[in-house]
Amino acid sequence: MKPIDWKVTAQDGEARTGILRTRRSIIETPVFMPVGTQGTVKGVRFEWLEDEMDARIILGNTYHLFLRPGAEIIRKLGGLHKFTAWNRSLLTDSGGFQVFSLTDLRKLTEEGVEFRSHLDGDKKFLSPEISMEIQAALGSEIVMVFDECPPGDAGVEATRKSLEMTARWAERSKNRFDELQNSGMDSGFLSDSGIENSDFGLAFNEDKSQIVLSGRQALFGIVQGAGHLNLRKESLNRTTEIGFDGYAIGGLSVGEEKSVMYDVIEFLAPQMPKDAPRYLMGVGTPEDLIEAVQRGVDMFDCVLPTRNGRTGAAFTLGGKINIRNAQYATDEAPLDARCQCSVCRRYSKAYLRHLYQAKEMLAATLISHHNLAFFLDLMRQIRQAIKLSSFAEFRREFLNRIRDN
Numbered sequence: 001m002k003p004i005d006w007k008v009t010a011q012d013g014e015a016r017t018g019i020l021r022t023r024r025s026i027i028e029t030p031v032f033m034p035v036g037t038q039g040t041v042k043g044v045r046f047e048w049l050e051d052e053m054d055a056r057i058i059l060g061n062t063y064h065l066f067l068r069p070g071a072e073i074i075r076k077l078g079g080l081h082k083f084t085a086w087n088r089s090l091l092t093d094s095g096g097f098q099v100f101s102l103t104d105l106r107k108l109t110e111e112g113v114e115f116r117s118h119l120d121g122d123k124k125f126l127s128p129e130i131s132m133e134i135q136a137a138l139g140s141e142i143v144m145v146f147d148e149c150p151p152g153d154a155g156v157e158a159t160r161k162s163l164e165m166t167a168r169w170a171e172r173s174k175n176r177f178d179e180l181q182n183s184g185m186d187s188g189f190l191s192d193s194g195i196e197n198s199d200f201g202l203a204f205n206e207d208k209s210q211i212v213l214s215g216r217q218a219l220f221g222i223v224q225g226a227g228h229l230n231l232r233k234e235s236l237n238r239t240t241e242i243g244f245d246g247y248a249i250g251g252l253s254v255g256e257e258k259s260v261m262y263d264v265i266e267f268l269a270p271q272m273p274k275d276a277p278r279y280l281m282g283v284g285t286p287e288d289l290i291e292a293v294q295r296g297v298d299m300f301d302c303v304l305p306t307r308n309g310r311t312g313a314a315f316t317l318g319g320k321i322n323i324r325n326a327q328y329a330t331d332e333a334p335l336d337a338r339c340q341c342s343v344c345r346r347y348s349k350a351y352l353r354h355l356y357q358a359k360e361m362l363a364a365t366l367i368s369h370h371n372l373a374f375f376l377d378l379m380r381q382i383r384q385a386i387k388l389s390s391f392a393e394f395r396r397e398f399l400n401r402i403r404d405n
């Protein structure tokens with residue numbers, strides 16, 4: 001039995017829709033996963049994510065939860081689902097990306113990486129094994145291997161060395177992951193009967209009986225290689241040789257040119273296994289999502305909707321606007337007249353601008369809410385366009401509209 005099931009439901013060029021089933025929810029792809037760094041999607045209640053936006057999967061950050069409140073506390077409290085009361089799917093990253101962002105604070109060896117906590121300066125250590133142990137304690141549906149992420153402009157030699165380390169770490173991650181699954185250390189485990197009775201967040205399709213999941217966690221491999229296509233290919237080969245439940249493209253949107261990012265995706269995605277989900281980590285803007293879907297990517301996550309929401313920036317069909325702008329002081333229109341979210345149905349730009357200027361916390365909450373609703377609705381439109389074989393037209397119209405504004 002497998003931990004997740006993913007099937008293509010429609011294909012339009014390289015773009016594809018699919019159904020991803022985990023032990024806790026059914027997810028239509030391409031999907032955007034809101035980021036829940038500290039066990040919360042900043043400023044946005046789970047009720048809204050579930051009832052209004054119908055988000056079926058969110059992210060948790062291993063690095064942050066490892067430092068605070070700590071994996072053992074979360075394990076004692078029954079895992080991240082039980083602790084946070086989010087009952088749908090969770091994907092956890094490995095902690096590697098955050099640690100490697102702390103360039104001054106870390107020491108890298110074959111064994112793992114030593115770093116100082118950004119909270120209190122305490123010495124901490126992460127390795128493939130420890131990352132798997134933390135992610136088992138968190139009990140997420142999808143676990144990511146512990147990888148090394150070189151800078152976007154890394155040279156050939158540095159990138160090759162890094163991807164070889166990543167390949168060895170991927171193997172170690174998988175070995176420890178299997179041990180943990182076999183010894184019952186996964187806090188989120190659901191037995192078969194658990195799956196039958198759990199809240200999937202939506203009615204099961206009629207083919208429910210045909211898919212039996214193991215109730216265990218799934219493990220995704222990560223392809224690295226910076227902007228070097230031959231190294232990307234080599235990393236892909238080494239990752240698929242080990243064999244994972246899904247495959248991620250890592251190390252993009254880390255400072256390289258957009259054209260490099262699109263070239264890597266265009267080169268890599270069609271060569272990735274056709275029968276497993278493809279996940280582009282940490283990307284991106286609405287344009288990036290559309291460009292990556294067109295090149296064959298199925299899963300995304302990014303902090304942009306909530307990070308921008310906190311600084312007063314709202315995504316709209318006409319492009320990004322900033323609510324601080326004086327022109328909105330008397331603007332009675334919603335953030336986006338075409339958006340159906342509860343913020344746009346009720347509140348004007350003038351009011352949101354006032355909240356922001358008055359430093360009311362509700363400003364960040366409402367704009368973050370709209371932004372997430374906008375991203376999730378964009379993904380629904382993308383899926384619809386693929387199913388109607390009109391994705392190329394949808395893409396052209398969307399990009400033109402943004403350019404015209």
Ligand SMILES: [Zn+2]
Nearest residue numbers: 339341344370
């Ligand atoms: Zn809205």
